[in-house]
Amino acid sequence: xxxxxxxxxxxxxxxxxxxxxxxxxxxxxxxxxxxxxxxxxxxxxxxxxxxxxxxxxxxxxxxxxxxxxxxxxxxxxxxxxxxxxxxxxxxxxxxxxxxxxxxxxxxxxxxxxxxxxxxxxxxxxxxxxxxxxxxxxxxxxxxxxxxxxxx
Numbered sequence: 001x002x003x004x005x006x007x008x009x010x011x012x013x014x015x016x017x018x019x020x021x022x023x024x025x026x027x028x029x030x031x032x033x034x035x036x037x038x039x040x041x042x043x044x045x046x047x048x049x050x051x052x053x054x055x056x057x058x059x060x061x062x063x064x065x066x067x068x069x070x071x072x073x074x075x076x077x078x079x080x081x082x083x084x085x086x087x088x089x090x091x092x093x094x095x096x097x098x099x100x101x102x103x104x105x106x107x108x109x110x111x112x113x114x115x116x117x118x119x120x121x122x123x124x125x126x127x128x129x130x131x132x133x134x135x136x137x138x139x140x141x142x143x144x145x146x147x148x149x150x151x
Contacts, residue, residue, distance in 0.1 A: 001025055001049065002112030007122060010108050014099055015091040019110065023090055032086030036094065037077050038101055045102045045119040052115045
């Protein structure tokens with residue numbers, strides 16, 4: 001559903017306009033309803049169409065509650081999850097708490113990730129994008145997966 005890169009502007013109320021190329025798909029697949037939460041590892045937000053989020057949340061419900069790692073993971077992801085709705089102008093509102101936690105200001109970047117998209121502070125995205133892939137690439141582990149992608 002989501003692919004590509006967009007530089008966007010967040011207004012003073014915390015609203016971001018969803019790129020127009022997604023409007024039709026979003027209305028058809030989730031009626032403009034999303035769940036936004038923090039990324040698992042990075043300081044950015046993740047926006048899931050509601051049906052995709054429902055699948056994720058049901059998986060969280062299956063995790064053992066006695067394990068402190070899963071409990072902390074659930075707090076970070078589910079505990080910060082916020083439902084958002086696209087308004088008539090194609091915008092969605094980012095809560096003040098999520099803006100703060102993701103370090104968002106006026107200049108943001110939206111990157112498509114297939115079934116979800118990420119929302120980054122533009123400067124943080126630029127810094128991340130400058131890092132060589134070799135810093136995290138482990139040949140034995142990652143090369144077969146990358147080869148299977150046909151890249």
